[in-house]
Amino acid sequence: MGKQTGQQLVEKFDHTSPEQMNQPYAMYQAFRSQCPVGRSAQHGGFHVASRYETVKKIFEDYSSFSSTSGVAIPDHPYRMFPIDLDPPLQAKFRRILNRKFTIESVATKQAEIQGAIDHLIDGFIATGKADLAAQLVRPLLPTIVLPLLGAPIESQQQISEWIELMTRGRASDIEGVARAGEAIAGVLMTQIAKRRTMPPIDDVLGMLLDSQIDGKPFTDEDIYRTLLIILFGGLDTTSAVMLESLLYLARHPETRQRLVSGELSWPTAIEEFIRYTSPIQGLRRTVTGDVELEGASLKSGDRILGLHGSANRDESVFPQADQCLLDRAPNPHIAFGAGAHVCLGRNLARLEIEILLKTVLARLGDYRVADDFEPEYLVGEARGMKQLLVDFTPGLKTGQ
Amino acid sequence: MIQITYVEHNGIEHRVDLAIGTTLMDGAKDNMIPGIDADCGGACACATCHVFFDAADKVRVGEPGSQESDMLEVLEERHDSSRLSCQVRVAEALAGLVVKLPASQR
Numbered sequence: 001m002g003k004q005t006g007q008q009l010v011e012k013f014d015h016t017s018p019e020q021m022n023q024p025y026a027m028y029q030a031f032r033s034q035c036p037v038g039r040s041a042q043h044g045g046f047h048v049a050s051r052y053e054t055v056k057k058i059f060e061d062y063s064s065f066s067s068t069s070g071v072a073i074p075d076h077p078y079r080m081f082p083i084d085l086d087p088p089l090q091a092k093f094r095r096i097l098n099r100k101f102t103i104e105s106v107a108t109k110q111a112e113i114q115g116a117i118d119h120l121i122d123g124f125i126a127t128g129k130a131d132l133a134a135q136l137v138r139p140l141l142p143t144i145v146l147p148l149l150g151a152p153i154e155s156q157q158q159i160s161e162w163i164e165l166m167t168r169g170r171a172s173d174i175e176g177v178a179r180a181g182e183a184i185a186g187v188l189m190t191q192i193a194k195r196r197t198m199p200p201i202d203d204v205l206g207m208l209l210d211s212q213i214d215g216k217p218f219t220d221e222d223i224y225r226t227l228l229i230i231l232f233g234g235l236d237t238t239s240a241v242m243l244e245s246l247l248y249l250a251r252h253p254e255t256r257q258r259l260v261s262g263e264l265s266w267p268t269a270i271e272e273f274i275r276y277t278s279p280i281q282g283l284r285r286t287v288t289g290d291v292e293l294e295g296a297s298l299k300s301g302d303r304i305l306g307l308h309g310s311a312n313r314d315e316s317v318f319p320q321a322d323q324c325l326l327d328r329a330p331n332p333h334i335a336f337g338a339g340a341h342v343c344l345g346r347n348l349a350r351l352e353i354e355i356l357l358k359t360v361l362a363r364l365g366d367y368r369v370a371d372d373f374e375p376e377y378l379v380g381e382a383r384g385m386k387q388l389l390v391d392f393t394p395g396l397k398t399g400q
Numbered sequence: 401m402i403q404i405t406y407v408e409h410n411g412i413e414h415r416v417d418l419a420i421g422t423t424l425m426d427g428a429k430d431n432m433i434p435g436i437d438a439d440c441g442g443a444c445a446c447a448t449c450h451v452f453f454d455a456a457d458k459v460r461v462g463e464p465g466s467q468e469s470d471m472l473e474v475l476e477e478r479h480d481s482s483r484l485s486c487q488v489r490v491a492e493a494l495a496g497l498v499v500k501l502p503a504s505q506r
């Protein structure tokens with residue numbers, strides 16, 4: 001890679017390529033220093049922005065950089081709400097949804113999250129080894145978000161299994177993934193119709209059934225498009241941070257100690273884990289009118305990928321950006337996005353990450369990864385570790 | 401620096417000094433005044449930094465721009481003097497201003 005210029009690298013840049021995305025940070029560094037707004041020739045051609053200030057501006061300036069043609073490259077034909085909308089309509093959705101995702105509102109889930117984590121750990125603690133990705137982190141997240149959304153209780157286990165199948169099968173089993181997706185759609189659409197006939201329940205679905213925008217109630221399809229992004233938006237992203245943090249702590253026992261003793265602040269450390277991981281490496285916007293951006297000419301209708309993953313490693317904002325410094329402050333990372341679409345689930349994600357890490361340190365206190373463990377990443381909308389094999393001194397189940 | 405008073409929905413007052421050129425949203429955030437969420441960080445894109453004023457102050461605060469007007473449409477509780485606080489710059493002319501906060505930003 002050393003000999004290619006930033007310009008040449010950008011031209012070949014493909015955020016869906018496992019080879020490029022397993023270790024993308026040196027490449028981003030070359031983009032930022034040599035070609036801050038470049039053009040990739042992949043996937044039909046798109047601009048690529050890599051510097052912090054530019055990426056932030058793209059996500060903040062919704063009138064120049066719109067979400068209404070989708071936020072993914074390659075295009076995702078199915079539109080979801082509010083992610084594929086622009087303000088002011090997007091803001092109307094957010095005013096409704098935000099209520100269920102405030103710090104105060106997610107705090108009421110604390111005991112439920114703790115219980116779900118303990119239950120999963122009970123499943124393997126006696127054996128002294130585990131794949132923390134497949135046995136703890138991935139199965140955990142649907143069990144938290146499905147009840148919050150209002151998915152039928154009797155189908156939650158089944159939906160979690162379909163989701164796991166989708167995550168594992170993404171590269172190899174396209175058909176199986178599509179079938180699982182359809183099955184989830186079937187369950188959710190049935191539930192929406194059924195809940196219209198039932199007394200109100202206090203969850204996200206209940207709130208959507210009870211709300212209106214500009215005097216109009218939501219259709220079943222509107223509600224489905226909204227539930228779907230809330231369900232999937234929080235899975236690969238949150239699990240990516242959890243696994244990256246667990247790996248980091250396995251490799252840095254002295255840091256583990258500083259967290260347990262209270263010398264390091266948990267909220268500060270978690271923001272740094274989130275910055276360092278940047279599960280969403282980049283998202284698309286569509287240019288609404290001809291503009292110049294750092295010397296590049298963008299035409300109306302062009303697609304541009306703003307790289308959160310690169311912005312969060314920009315040395316001009318984050319000194320020693322490639323280091324995970326758990327006492328980093330201030331930490332104005334944009335891993336949760338910037339501007340109108342700033343992550344709806346950020347308070348929930350932070351809470352889930354904190355409880356998970358604290359519980360692992362308390363219950364699997366001496367967990368280790370093999371010295372030669374090299375993480376492999378699943379790439380797609382989010383970049384996250386496939387597997388995290390650890391061993392530890394076997395322990396007792398809760399209540400034993 | 402000029403003095404500004406934020407008044408929460410329940411009547412609690414916060415008197416603070418703000419630097420010229422910052423925004424009324426920055427002033428509330430920097431002084432940890434509850435009642436301004438400012439989710440979008442000042443991009444005029446979320447309408448969770450809504451404030452309003454006494455009728456007599458409407459002129460010196462000024463009118464919203466066109467993008468801000470569109471965003472104000474999002475509010476259920478809108479006043480004649482409503483503004484998004486991230487779009488109001490602190491200037492000498494605002495010395496002594498009383499900024500009123502709505503019951504909720506959601």
Ligand code: HEM
Nearest residue numbers: 082083230233234237238280335336337341343344345349
């Ligand atoms: C560490 C974990 C997470 C990360 C890094 C993350 C990242 C992001 C990013 C970058 C966006 C901006 C999208 C855009 O600009 O178009 C976003 C939006 C969103 N996120 Fe998250 N997310 C996380 C967790 C969650 C969770 C737990 C949920 C829900 C339970 C969630 C639900 C959503 C939704 C619904 C949106 C769309 C908001 C809108 O368009 O207004 N996310 N997230």
Ligand code: FES
Nearest residue numbers: 442445447449486
């Ligand atoms: S902070 Fe979002 S509109 Fe003012």
